[in-house]
Amino acid sequence: MKHLALIALAPFLAQDAGEPEATERTTVLRADRMLDVVAGRVVADAVVVVRGETIAAVNPPAPPEDAEVIELGDLCLVPGLMDLHTHLNYDLEGDWVHREVKEGPADAALRGARNARLTLMAGFTTVRDVGSSGFADVALMRAIDRGFVEGPRMFPAGHSLGITGGHCDTTGYRPGIAERGPEAGVADGPAEVLKAVRYQIKHGAKVIKTCATAGVLSFEGPVGAQQYSQEELETMVAEARRHGLKVAAHAHGVEGIIAAVRAGVASIEHGSVLNDEAIALMKERGTYLVPTTYLADAIDLESLPPGPRAKADYILPIAKESLRRAIAAGVKIAYGTDAAVYPHGLNAREFSTLVERGMTPLAAIRTATLNAADLLGVDDRGAIAAGKLADLIAVPGNPLEDVSVLERVEFVMKGGEVKKGG
Numbered sequence: 001m002k003h004l005a006l007i008a009l010a011p012f013l014a015q016d017a018g019e020p021e022a023t024e025r026t027t028v029l030r031a032d033r034m035l036d037v038v039a040g041r042v043v044a045d046a047v048v049v050v051r052g053e054t055i056a057a058v059n060p061p062a063p064p065e066d067a068e069v070i071e072l073g074d075l076c077l078v079p080g081l082m083d084l085h086t087h088l089n090y091d092l093e094g095d096w097v098h099r100e101v102k103e104g105p106a107d108a109a110l111r112g113a114r115n116a117r118l119t120l121m122a123g124f125t126t127v128r129d130v131g132s133s134g135f136a137d138v139a140l141m142r143a144i145d146r147g148f149v150e151g152p153r154m155f156p157a158g159h160s161l162g163i164t165g166g167h168c169d170t171t172g173y174r175p176g177i178a179e180r181g182p183e184a185g186v187a188d189g190p191a192e193v194l195k196a197v198r199y200q201i202k203h204g205a206k207v208i209k210t211c212a213t214a215g216v217l218s219f220e221g222p223v224g225a226q227q228y229s230q231e232e233l234e235t236m237v238a239e240a241r242r243h244g245l246k247v248a249a250h251a252h253g254v255e256g257i258i259a260a261v262r263a264g265v266a267s268i269e270h271g272s273v274l275n276d277e278a279i280a281l282m283k284e285r286g287t288y289l290v291p292t293t294y295l296a297d298a299i300d301l302e303s304l305p306p307g308p309r310a311k312a313d314y315i316l317p318i319a320k321e322s323l324r325r326a327i328a329a330g331v332k333i334a335y336g337t338d339a340a341v342y343p344h345g346l347n348a349r350e351f352s353t354l355v356e357r358g359m360t361p362l363a364a365i366r367t368a369t370l371n372a373a374d375l376l377g378v379d380d381r382g383a384i385a386a387g388k389l390a391d392l393i394a395v396p397g398n399p400l401e402d403v404s405v406l407e408r409v410e411f412v413m414k415g416g417e418v419k420k421g422g
Helices: 002-016 096-101 105-121 136-145 189-202 230-242 254-263 276-285 306-329 349-356 361-367 370-376 403-407
Strands: 026-036 041-051 054-058 068-079 081-086 124-129 153-156 208-211 247-251 267-270 288-290 392-395 411-414 417-420
Touching: 041 068, 081 370, 105 124, 105 136, 105 411, 105 417, 124 136, 124 370, 136 153, 189 208, 189 230, 208 230, 230 247, 230 254, 247 254, 254 267, 254 276, 276 306, 288 370, 349 361, 349 403, 361 370, 361 403
Parallel strands: 026 068, 081 124, 124 153, 208 247, 247 267, 267 288
Antiparallel strands: 026 041, 041 054, 068 392, 392 411, 411 417
C-alpha cells in the first residue's frame, strides 16, 4: 500500500523537487489582413501571438522565435463571432410539431452536439442558447467545456419561462400530456415565477429567457399578445439580477415589449412591433434588440402548419420595418439568429440581412462582437487584443467592403486551439 501511495504522489513530489511545469503553447498567426472592430478598420500584415488560451500580443515588434507559425496568407483575421439567440438542441426537421411527446432530453442533447459543431465551424465561438428542454443545453455546455464534443462557448437558459398555455408552454394535447410546472419553465404569478427562475439557476442556467408575448411557432393565440404581467416580469428580472444573471425577453407585440423593457430585461428578442414609445424607452434604458431578422426571409413558410403560417405571414413583414426604424433611431442591437428555425451553420447570413435593413457592414459586425460581449456582460472576447480569449476566425476578402465574406469562414481558433483550417 505504501508503494501505491508513493506512485500516486510521484507527480507532486517531482514538482516539489523542482521539476519545471509545462509551459503554455505559443502560436503566431500571420495573415494579410486583420479587422480591428474597435477602430473600425482593416489592418494590413497582421501578426497575432497566442499563448495558451489567450492573445498575448498583436503586431509586436518581434514575434517569439520558438513559436509555431500558422501562415493564413490572403485571409482577414476577425474576432470569433457571437450569436446571442440560438437553439442548438432544436430544429424544424421532421415531425417537429410532435417532437416533445416523442423524444426526450437525450435526443435533444445528441441533436445539439451535431448543431454545436456546425455553429463553431461557421465561425461562431460563443452563443447564448435561449431555451431547451430537460437542461439538455446545460449538458451540452458541459460536454463542450470538457472537450467531449466540439462547439462554441455557451450561455444556456435552461427552460424558457412562460405562462400556462403560452408560447413557452406546450399546447394542443389533451389534459395530462406534456403538462409542465415551474421547474420546466411554466409559471403563473410572482411566486411561481420566482421558483422557476431559481430552479433554472440551480441547474446551470447562465441567462434567463422568458416569453413576454405569444409567438409564431406555437399554437396559442394572437402572435403579439402580452402574456406575462408587469408584476411577473419585474419579479423575474429582480430575482435573476440578484443572482448576477440577465433576462432575455421573447417579445413580438408592442405592449409586451414595453412591459418587458420597463421591468428591466437586458434584451428584447425579435422585437417585431416597435412604435415610437417602445424605441424611445429602449434607448432610455439601454435595452438591446436582438432582431433575428434573416429568418424573416429564410423560413420555409410552406412547411408550417396553418396556425403558425398565418401568424408568420402577419408578423414578419412588420418585423422587417420595425428593425429599419430601430436601426435609424440608434437602438442598441446585438446579433442573434434564432438558428433552428432555419438550418444551423448558416448563422452568418444574418450579417447581409442587417446591412440590407440599414446597417453599415462595420455596425453589423459589431453586433456580433463588441455589442454581443457587452450584452453578455463579458470583457474577455469580442475584439483582437492582448488579454482577450484567442477566439479567432479568418475569412477571404475585406468584410468592411463585403460583409457576406463572413459566410465563408476558412479558419477557426477557439481558446488557442485550431478547430478548422490552419
